[in-house]
Amino acid sequence: MGIPLPKTNADTQPYWDAAAEGRLIYQHCLTCNKSQFYPRSLCATCHGGALEWRESQGQGTVATFTEVLRAPTAAFKELAPYVIALIDLDEGFRMMVNIVEGDMERLAIGARTRTVFREVDGITLPQGALA
Numbered sequence: 001m002g003i004p005l006p007k008t009n010a011d012t013q014p015y016w017d018a019a020a021e022g023r024l025i026y027q028h029c030l031t032c033n034k035s036q037f038y039p040r041s042l043c044a045t046c047h048g049g050a051l052e053w054r055e056s057q058g059q060g061t062v063a064t065f066t067e068v069l070r071a072p073t074a075a076f077k078e079l080a081p082y083v084i085a086l087i088d089l090d091e092g093f094r095m096m097v098n099i100v101e102g103d104m105e106r107l108a109i110g111a112r113t114r115t116v117f118r119e120v121d122g123i124t125l126p127q128g129a130l131a
Ligand SMILES: [Zn+2]
Pocket: 029, 030, 031, 032, 033, 034, 043, 044, 045, 046, 047, 048
């Protein structure tokens, strides 16, 4: 049994298409100038619909993290232990990723990360690597 994978919809399809090409994109609101993630049809800040897709350089900073020692469900058992982190990307949005690469000794709040892409069961997932 594989891990549960994200479902795509019309709002998120461009994001998954970009990820499949090894690109990280996010939405930027032209009305209030905020960036947001995950993708939605309206701006989470001003509720406007003037959203533009922009490409992220994939560089960010660890805002917080947790190490999962015991998998929450059987599907995640083979992966444990693994690290889940909230990353503040330099373009002003926050993503939850697994840290899948890099020197784990350097894992800390404020550590720099870059984005790497991992294919799982046909879906490319943006993930984090310690820079
Ligand atoms: Zn807005």
